[in-house]
């Protein structure tokens with residue numbers, strides 16, 4: 004059986020481009036004892052992938068000419084392992100390729116029932132729905148009456164985080180790039196206000212929407228926007244560091260916040276988290292998300308066709324080329 008896969012051929016130093024990758028077809032060897040072969044149904048396009056392409060860090064370093072790291076969902080088509088049978092669905096580190104092959108222990112079996120498989124990377128996905136839940140509810144402790152700001156609001160984690168805050172009774176303001184995204188956030192996702200960070204006077208836009216300041220900031224972006232919000236936090240505010248996508252293209256010189264003294268001045272807290280540290284609570288988070296889905300929680304998906312589209316899809320994460328959850332269907 005052939006596998007079409009995306010491999011790294013040049014380490015990007017700035018914005019990731021298609022030229023940093025090659026897409027190649029390879030023949031797969033026969034299965035070894037304990038291995039399974041998985042036809043990948045969807046690949047998740049995640050911001051952390053960018054951090055693996057340079058010098059390496061928390062999520063490891065991609066090897067040259069090796070398949071690029073990515074989470075996926077797929078169906079077992081051949082098995083030499085007792086744990087997984089042909090027809091089972093799995094999720095895990097399938098990598099950016101059309102067929103994943105390896106020890107069954109690499110993958111986690113999922114019961115998809117009548118749900119679309121992509122949902123296990125989106126609303127029920129570890130790096131999307133569960134991340135939004137961990138950050139907004141578990142770490143941020145969102146509560147009714149809070150004024151909440153979410154950056155990267157029209158992306159995957161942001162869209163879910165906004166709605167979790169809204170469902171909790173908070174006033175929710177999203178930050179995103181461009182009028183199409185801000186309109187989508189208010190009209191389709193249903194939050195209270197949205198700020199276009201590419202338009203002038205971003206601070207003034209926030210002052211108009213949150214004149215009394217911000218109780219909870221769910222930050223996906225870092226950089227200048229973090230300082231802009233830090234300057235407007237209220238007493239006892241919580242600032243949740245989910246990610247800092249504005250910094251991932253240059254991890255050697257990450258820009259820290261200049262206005263971090265606001266945390267001390269306003270008795271506030273800055274709390275970081277990584278979803279993988281909450282593995283024991285995934286089942287509880289999932290149960291709650293499923294309940295909220297019955298009450299309208301949604302995550303629109305943008306699906307790019309063919310694994311050859313993966314490099315451009317990764318680029319879109321950094322130039323703002325999608326709304327909701329970005330996926331590739333190999």
Ligand SMILES: NC(=O)c1ccc[n+]([C@@H]2O[C@H](COP(=O)([O-])OP(=O)(O)OC[C@H]3O[C@@H](n4cnc5c(N)ncnc54)[C@H](OP(=O)(O)O)[C@@H]3O)[C@@H](O)[C@H]2O)c1
Pocket residue numbers: 048049050051129130131134155156157158159160161178179180181184200223224244245246247248249250276277278279319320321322323324325327328329
């Ligand atoms: N803590 C954890 O465990 C955990 C787990 C998963 C993800 N994350 C983090 O969550 C964040 C969102 O991830 P995601 O997968 O859901 O991605 P996403 O939000 O779907 O896509 C990234 C978005 O970031 C925005 N963006 C890119 N560069 C920007 C910049 N320089 N300034 C402002 N906005 C920028 C883009 O939207 P615009 O058009 O609005 O610019 C883009 O749509 C990332 O920071 C990621 O690292 C954290």
